[in-house]
Amino acid sequence: MRVGPGRTGHDDPATGSLSVASAPRRAWSAVAVFAAIRTLGLLVLALWSRLAGSDAHDLLSARWDSIWYVRVAESGYDFTLTAPDGRVLSDMAFFPLLPWLERAVTAVSPLGLGDAGLLISGLAGLLAAWGMYLMGHHLYGHRAGLLLVALWAAMPVGIVQSMAYSEALFAALAAWALYAVLRRRWVAAGLLASLAGLTRPVGLAVAAALWAGAVVEARRTRRPDARMLTGMVLAPLGAAGYVLWVGVRRGGPFAYLDVQGEWGNGFDGGLAYGKFVLDHLGGWPVVLAGIALIAGTVLALGAYAACVRGRQPLPLLVYTGIVMALALCSSGYFGSKPRLLLPAFPLLLPVALALSRVRRARAAAVVAVLAVGSAVYGASWLNGSGPP
Template sequence: MQPSTLDVTAERPTIASVVRSARPALGLYVLFQLLAFGVLWLLSWKAGVSPGRFVGAFDGNWYLSVAEHGYDQAVTVGPDGMPAENSLVFFPLTPALTALLGLFGLPLLPAALTVSLLAGCAAAWGLFLLGRDLAGPRVGILMAVLWSIGPGSAALHLAYSESLLVALVAWTLVAVARRQWPLAGVLAILTGLTRASGSALVAGVCVAAIVAIVRRQDGWRPWLGGSLAPLGLLGYLGYVAIRTGRPDGWFWLQGGWEMHFDFGRFTWIQTLEGLTSNESSWITVTALFVVLAVALQIWAWCTRLPLPWQVYNTLTVVIALCSSNYFQSRARFLLPAFVLTVPLALLLAKLPNRALAILLTTGALVGAWYGAFLMAIVHLNP
């Protein structure tokens, strides 16, 4: 049975040894991203379009706009009383890093893709450390790889924010496991400036801090870490509230995309249709991914894992499955829920390398095909 807490009492390895041990995870991450882009290129070629058309499209266009112009878009309301689509719903850290690289002469789209690539590598490294400290290096490598080839992994080679979000979450959980509370608080601030779903990580850090306080561990540090954690999220939501003149400004602006928290009603209806009556192949495949995610979440609950992991992942899955509209994006919304990979990693770690190579490559091709198919063939936001 796997331990419920990470071992932080062992002697810490040197930086060089940590980098060396993480190289397989990083190498496989880059390899499978290249494979996924190759699949995108093939399907784009079949559709008669360039894959370059997609890497900065969809949500990427909004991030690039913020990186170039800031939040200069006026808040407007349509005849139906609903707000128009507005860049304020896109959190600032990803476009800020993109603009920062742009100051060094890099065009914004390559800068955004560089941020995504480097953040993805940082995420793979952080996931490796989490898995290694939980159950050994093999599980760490598998956690990083399984996350990077998931159905929503197309976002990892686009100008999107998912890779940055997961990088910050993974390293925050590493800091929590090592009881580095001020660092965990600062990283949680940055997570809250990346996506609204960073609220799940904020909750995980606060719960861990409360447990440490109740147990009278680490003195004032968990108080500081828990107090810092929500500041990034609350700060940006406050900024949007001021810009819109409404305390619920960010949530109100989500109405421009017909997005709101509906307790899973939309996902439930779409999943039933995909599994029973809908003839659209992408809806059926997405429905299967939703069912798989729910099964993996139940499996994760039955696995002894650190409490912050369980809190973070449960809330991430709830947020992903309980929002209305954009059913095709459910796999991407679930991408930050990397704890879903842990039960699989623990199981697959028992297999020989040859079997793993076949299974992981097959999984990578399926995940790459799904994202590329949505973009190049169905012409939908992944």
């Protein structure tokens, strides 16, 4: 498996000759497409919420995770909540980069912490779109990069990208880190991976992707250089540092796993998820949810198989595989599974590449249908069960 693609930017299958140097200049189109799709989602949410008698702003900035992040930003760590079933839930389950940034924004602006979270997610989403475009362009050309961004923005649970959650921030750091790995910019990739590790536990997937790329490159050149080794050392420091800090605070090296266990989260190889699916196949109308879960899982696994068959660079396969494994093979609240898969954006590359080879009008129509569907689903989801 290679670190980067075989193409050089002069053999774009969709657009003909196109220099890699033009990618930064053309990234604005991907950012604009992302902004347009997410704006549509927000407009539909605002209208739906008004008709439902709810507050769209509160749905975006004052839901479960966002409230926990605000508490950390306000008072630091040490808050616990006793759940109705007796579990003691600790705020140490939430990684610190987003609350740190929220606190920094409120220090230099009149925004409250919740609105700071919305601003950070909004800006991070634009940065994620930029990084994903560059990655897609680097691999398959302009149209594939543009469509990768559009597909990610139009995911059914894409509204989470606009919430005061950490998904958009993590996706931005991961996209730029993976792009840096593909371009063999090891120190930059290591720093970004470390920041991703301070954002979500799955940040270790970014570090693993860097290590995989470095191993492939070292085997190719037969001599790892100092920058590569520096990036490999930097990559896991964010996640490892936070986990060790929790261990010191809680008095045990595996204390972070205990914190996650208290929340009901753990890695069981997918047994709990399988039982959850089976439980939704026993009668009407829950059988529809069970079928949808099976279909979604099969689609995700099929997309990953397509990534492997398409010979994606090893760092992307490693990153996506770990994100999928942690999302699908962990116990916990199963309503979170779709949003836990949001960072697995390389899964969309085979679809983006296929759409880049059809007529522009047909590709645009597909994206438009997905964008409208995402906007309607996101509005109904947030006004219903929504993400926890």
